């Protein structure tokens with residue numbers, strides 16, 4: 001293993017695709033199919049934003065499109081919260097569980113589910129949604145908008161989604177800015193990360 005096979009980010013160890021542990025997981029047949037093949041940099045934006053605007057203690061957090069789950073693991077390590085990691089592609093979970101193990105997070109809850117299948121009843125079990133780089137197809141704009149709005153109706157307090165600036169995410173961000181008075185802004189993550197992104201932070205003002 002070379003030093004460049006892994007990096008330290010916001011107190012977490014994040015492995016790269018070239019890391020022997022990642023190669024071993026992939027060689028066991030865990031081939032991802034919906035872009036869950038690596039850690040995406042919008043999660044840096046999520047971590048940095050949450051470090052300044054954290055969840056409340058005790059919140060039950062649902063991460064949508066968790067991929068390798070570093071956003072949830074960051075929350076579990078830094079805040080007194082419960083995490084549940086949801087993804088349509090169950091091939092991502094071995095990567096997530098390995099990152100949980102090396103970062104000392106015990107048994108993260110995982111759920112294999114399409115965004116499209118998330119019901120209001122399911123959302124009753126959560127106080128906050130998080131997500132990074134999950135609104136990347138046109139069809140995901142109404143789908144994710146619907147999940148967040150139904151969540152708010154079910155009593156969700158907050159939803160924070162970050163993105164590298166895709167037009168699809170911008171469409172969703174502008175909608176929540178207009179209709180829900182959400183925070184929707186640029187976010188610069190300083191060195192050593194040097195990542196730019198957009199943040200959408202929807203508070204349940206209609207509760």
Ligand SMILES: C[S@@+](CC[C@H](N)C(=O)[O-])C[C@H]1O[C@@H](n2cnc3c(N)ncnc32)[C@H](O)[C@@H]1O
Nearest residue numbers: 034035036039040065066067088089114115132
């Ligand atoms: C670009 S990756 C981002 C992964 C992770 N959030 C990160 O920042 O590293 C998008 C993730 O969303 C998941 N995904 C895509 N479409 C989905 C859907 N319709 N329902 C649930 N998960 C989906 C993929 O499997 C993938 O893990």
